[in-house]
Amino acid sequence: xxVRRTTVRDMRRSNxxxxxxxxxxxxxxSRQELSMRTSLSPASxxxxxxxxxxxxxxxxxxxxxxxxxxxxxxxxxAREFRYVVGAEVGETRVRVELFDLAMNVLATVDHxxxxxxxxxxxxxxxxxxxxxxxxxxVRSELILGVGVAVFGIVDADGVVHAQTLGWDAVPxxxxxxxxxxxPILVDNGANTLGQAEMWFGAGRGATDAxxxxxxxxxxxxxxxxxxxxxxxxxxxxxxxxxxxxYGGRSCRCGAAGCLEAYVGAEDVLNxxxxxxxxxxxxxxxxxxxxxxELAVAPGPAAAIVDDTIGYLAxxxxxxxxxxNPERIVLGGWAGLLLGERYLPRLREEVGRHAxxxxxxxxxxxxxxxxxxxxxxxxxxxxxxxxxxxxxxLPS
Amino acid sequence: xxVRRTTVRDMRRSNxxxxxxxxxxxxxxSRQELSMRTSLSPASxxxxxxxxxxxxxxxxxxxxxxxxxxxxxxxxxAREFRYVVGAEVGETRVRVELFDLAMNVLATVDHxxxxxxxxxxxxxxxxxxxxxxxxxxVRSELILGVGVAVFGIVDADGVVHAQTLGWDAVPxxxxxxxxxxxPILVDNGANTLGQAEMWFGAGRGATDAxxxxxxxxxxxxxxxxxxxxxxxxxxxxxxxxxxxxYGGRSCRCGAAGCLEAYVGAEDVLNxxxxxxxxxxxxxxxxxxxxxxELAVAPGPAAAIVDDTIGYLAxxxxxxxxxxNPERIVLGGWAGLLLGERYLPRLREEVGRHAxxxxxxxxxxxxxxxxxxxxxxxxxxxxxxxxxxxxxxLPS
DNA sequence: ACGACTTAATTCACGAGTTAGAAAAAGCCA
DNA sequence: TGGCTTTTTCTAACTCGTGAATTAAGTCGT
Numbered sequence: 016x017x018v019r020r021t022t023v024r025d026m027r028r029s030n031x032x033x034x035x036x037x038x039x040x041x042x043x044x045s046r047q048e049l050s051m052r053t054s055l056s057p058a059s060x061x062x063x064x065x066x067x068x069x070x071x072x073x074x075x076x077x078x079x080x081x082x083x084x085x086x087x088x089x090x091x092x093a094r095e096f097r098y099v100v101g102a103e104v105g106e107t108r109v110r111v112e113l114f115d116l117a118m119n120v121l122a123t124v125d126h127x128x129x130x131x132x133x134x135x136x137x138x139x140x141x142x143x144x145x146x147x148x149x150x151x152x153v154r155s156e157l158i159l160g161v162g163v164a165v166f167g168i169v170d171a172d173g174v175v176h177a178q179t180l181g182w183d184a185v186p187x188x189x190x191x192x193x194x195x196x197x198p199i200l201v202d203n204g205a206n207t208l209g210q211a212e213m214w215f216g217a218g219r220g221a222t223d224a225x226x227x228x229x230x231x232x233x234x235x236x237x238x239x240x241x242x243x244x245x246x247x248x249x250x251x252x253x254x255x256x257x258x259x260x261y262g263g264r265s266c267r268c269g270a271a272g273c274l275e276a277y278v279g280a281e282d283v284l285n286x287x288x289x290x291x292x293x294x295x296x297x298x299x300x301x302x303x304x305x306x307x308e309l310a311v312a313p314g315p316a317a318a319i320v321d322d323t324i325g326y327l328a329x330x331x332x333x334x335x336x337x338x339n340p341e342r343i344v345l346g347g348w349a350g351l352l353l354g355e356r357y358l359p360r361l362r363e364e365v366g367r368h369a370x371x372x373x374x375x376x377x378x379x380x381x382x383x384x385x386x387x388x389x390x391x392x393x394x395x396x397x398x399x400x401x402x403x404x405x406x407x408l409p410s
Numbered sequence: 411x412x413v414r415r416t417t418v419r420d421m422r423r424s425n426x427x428x429x430x431x432x433x434x435x436x437x438x439x440s441r442q443e444l445s446m447r448t449s450l451s452p453a454s455x456x457x458x459x460x461x462x463x464x465x466x467x468x469x470x471x472x473x474x475x476x477x478x479x480x481x482x483x484x485x486x487x488a489r490e491f492r493y494v495v496g497a498e499v500g501e502t503r504v505r506v507e508l509f510d511l512a513m514n515v516l517a518t519v520d521h522x523x524x525x526x527x528x529x530x531x532x533x534x535x536x537x538x539x540x541x542x543x544x545x546x547x548v549r550s551e552l553i554l555g556v557g558v559a560v561f562g563i564v565d566a567d568g569v570v571h572a573q574t575l576g577w578d579a580v581p582x583x584x585x586x587x588x589x590x591x592x593p594i595l596v597d598n599g600a601n602t603l604g605q606a607e608m609w610f611g612a613g614r615g616a617t618d619a620x621x622x623x624x625x626x627x628x629x630x631x632x633x634x635x636x637x638x639x640x641x642x643x644x645x646x647x648x649x650x651x652x653x654x655x656y657g658g659r660s661c662r663c664g665a666a667g668c669l670e671a672y673v674g675a676e677d678v679l680n681x682x683x684x685x686x687x688x689x690x691x692x693x694x695x696x697x698x699x700x701x702x703e704l705a706v707a708p709g710p711a712a713a714i715v716d717d718t719i720g721y722l723a724x725x726x727x728x729x730x731x732x733x734n735p736e737r738i739v740l741g742g743w744a745g746l747l748l749g750e751r752y753l754p755r756l757r758e759e760v761g762r763h764a765x766x767x768x769x770x771x772x773x774x775x776x777x778x779x780x781x782x783x784x785x786x787x788x789x790x791x792x793x794x795x796x797x798x799x800x801x802x803l804p805s
Numbered sequence: 806a807c808g809a810c811t812t813a814a815t816t817c818a819c820g821a822g823t824t825a826g827a828a829a830a831a832g833c834c835a
Numbered sequence: 836t837g838g839c840t841t842t843t844t845c846t847a848a849c850t851c852g853t854g855a856a857t858t859a860a861g862t863c864g865t
Binding site for chain 3: 415416417421440441442452455460479481
């Protein structure tokens with residue numbers, strides 16, 4: 016635990032960060048309002064804002080009339096000050112998107128891949144980067160950074176361990192950095208999606224939250240005290256591989272009774288098929304949707320879905336009891352399908368498994384952004400850094 | 411999420427805190443060493459230390475000869491600058507202890523109680539406080555604060571919800587504050603014990619850790635980024651009531667399949683007795699020890715203990731996967747008994763349930779301090795505050 | 806015993822920061 | 836135009852950490 020000094024420079028950076036973050040998050044604000052909410056003196060706000068405007072990070076955005084006095088000038092982050100890129104590395108495709116600072120999409124490129132071989136992924140990300148830069152017409156010096164989301168465990172230095180991709184200690188960050196001058200930030204896909212939901216979706220306003228993702232696999236993003244919690248070596252959040260049925264179904268991670276083996280879409284379908292029933296759809300997502308359709312009427316499908324909600328609720332209750340979040344957000348493609356139908360049931364079931372006290376303090380919601388938010392979330396990584404550094408650019 | 415300004419005062423407080431914490435935690439240090447490890451300039455260290463010495467928080471502690479130059483003067487926190495009190499409220503007794511700042515015990519008072527009725531507990535804590543002050547001869551103005559540990563959920567304001575004591579929303583902090591001028595800090599007993607282990611026991615040096623306590627009940631203290639993690643309303647850490655066997659044994663919390671229902675001492679003994687076997691001992695702790703003795707030879711006792719280790723390992727693995735700590739420390743009276751016999755087995759079993767990556771990063775240890783550390787940990791609460799505030803006293 | 810050398814701690818002037826309060830700017834209303 | 840209100844900027848005062856120079860306090864060789 017390295018304790019570190021504070022200098023007068025840190026103070027200024029911190030205050031710049033406070034102001035910039037305020038402007039970014041809570042839309043156009045006047046200097047007055049900034050002064051109120053940060054409790055910085057009007058003098059300091061003015062001083063800092065002048066500097067931020069001179070550097071181009073912040074711009075004035077019209078004024079608002081007051082009751083008989085000088086009108087307030089509104090401030091906002093200059094959308095076109097810099098740009099950010101978000102990349103999503105999936106099992107079947109690489110998607111690269113370019114955003115302005117207000118997170119408007121300016122360009123998107125998708126590239127399907129057959130086998131997620133590291134070298135090829137690197138190639139596609141770099142090509143996608145060039146491509147979005149070209150089509151958007153943005154000068155590449157103006158790109159603040161590239162956030163890359165991968166579904167697997169990502170070390171602090173961008174080393175990726177992803178069993179689903181068959182990657183073991185792939186230094187993705189370094190490999191990408193060799194192909195471009197733009198800063199690269201690699202993170203877990205669950206985390207980036209969680210980050211997107213926290214900023215722009217169902218997580219807004221919460222400081223202690225969990226974004227739980229249920230797709231073919233199961234994961235979670237932990238947010239503690241307003242920022243993402245990653246653990247010692249940033250592999251926290253492997254909620255899908257917590258044991259929920261000791262000695263139960265075997266999971267692809269090698270252990271038995273993992274939550275994922277009960278609520279992951281693949282395993283839900285397996286559980287259904289093991290009853291002897293069949294589904295028309297071949298595609299996993301279509302099959303899952305079909306199962307949910309069948310489940311409206313009593314029968315084996317309904318029973319399976321029922322059980323799934325129960326297991327999921329127990330998994331949620333574990334989060335509630337252990338982490339005591341103020342909000343849990345359910346996402347992932349399967350999670351969304353389940354959530355839109357069974358959210359009230361789910362909430363109720365969580366109440367049955369969780370302790371009264373922490374249960375009373377949590378609200379359970381469904382993601383608002385859909386699956387495309389993975390790249391969006393990745394793109395927020397450089398923005399987050401910009402805000403944290405008070406608008407100072409990485410040298 | 412209130413973002414707040416930083417002023418030049420915060421800077422000074424922060425630097426005082428950095429220095430004071432360094433001196434407190436890493437024994438006598440010279441100004442030089444402080445300068446090195448905090449990266450503050452020698453000038454600032456000198457300046458801050460002068461101030462701290464003038465206020466009496468820090469004192470010089472002899473000097474150490476150097477190789478041909480002026481000897482370094484060592485600095486340490488003045489043990490007798492202030493004193494702190496720790497209280498443990500258990501089901502059968504109230505213990506109050508008085509410490510100096512080096513955490514030497516100067517006085518102890520125990521008081522057995524039959525029924526943990528709030529008003530009585532308050533009375534006993536306050537009487538204990540007077541008593542330790544009297545026997546130690548410490549002037550009560552010199553007492554920095556009283557940390558009170560209760561086994562239950564403790565809100566931020568010292569409101570206690572403890573099912574085992576039958577307390578529902580008891581404003582213990584406020585009740586105590588009415589009886590004394592000394593600042594009162596109430597916290598969960600698992601947290602205070604965890605705090606003690608983190609400072610003085612098996613948790614030293616770790617920044618992301620979990621202290622897991624197994625006694626009659628089961629709980630945990632979460633430490634994230636060097637400080638205790640409490641969640642939204644400080645009820646985080648209810649590890650004992652996470653589901654580990656979906657639909658399994660019913661737990662006293664009302665849910666089914668909680669970890670506590672499998673590894674809590676009471677339930678371990680129940681599981682044994684359900685096999686039809688009996689134990690000579692009546693007392694729970696003696697019975698548990700007897701069970702462990704019987705388990706050295708193959709038979710039903712060994713099977714039960716075997717299963718217990720398995721469940722416990724799964725519970726540990728859940729922590730490893732979800733929280734990615736660098737260390738897990740096993741404590742509690744039953745945990746200690748299990749740990750001293752089965753630690754290697756336990757570690758191995760955790761490896762079977764956890765993901766490879768996070769498992770490789772965690773070390774699993776046993777508590778070093780024993781059960782008396784609950785009051786010690788409670789007493790660290792005011793010390794923690796002193797260090798955090800850079801030696802400034804609560805006004 | 807003395808002086809050269811080494812290392813530790815303090816002093817001091819300076820630049821960078823925030824703040825309170827005064828002054829200026831910018832609008833509204835009569 | 837002039838009075839009024841509200842927002843923003845300017846100014847002087849004060850705090851703090853830093854680097855360079857200085858002082859303090861030893862060791863060691865001769």
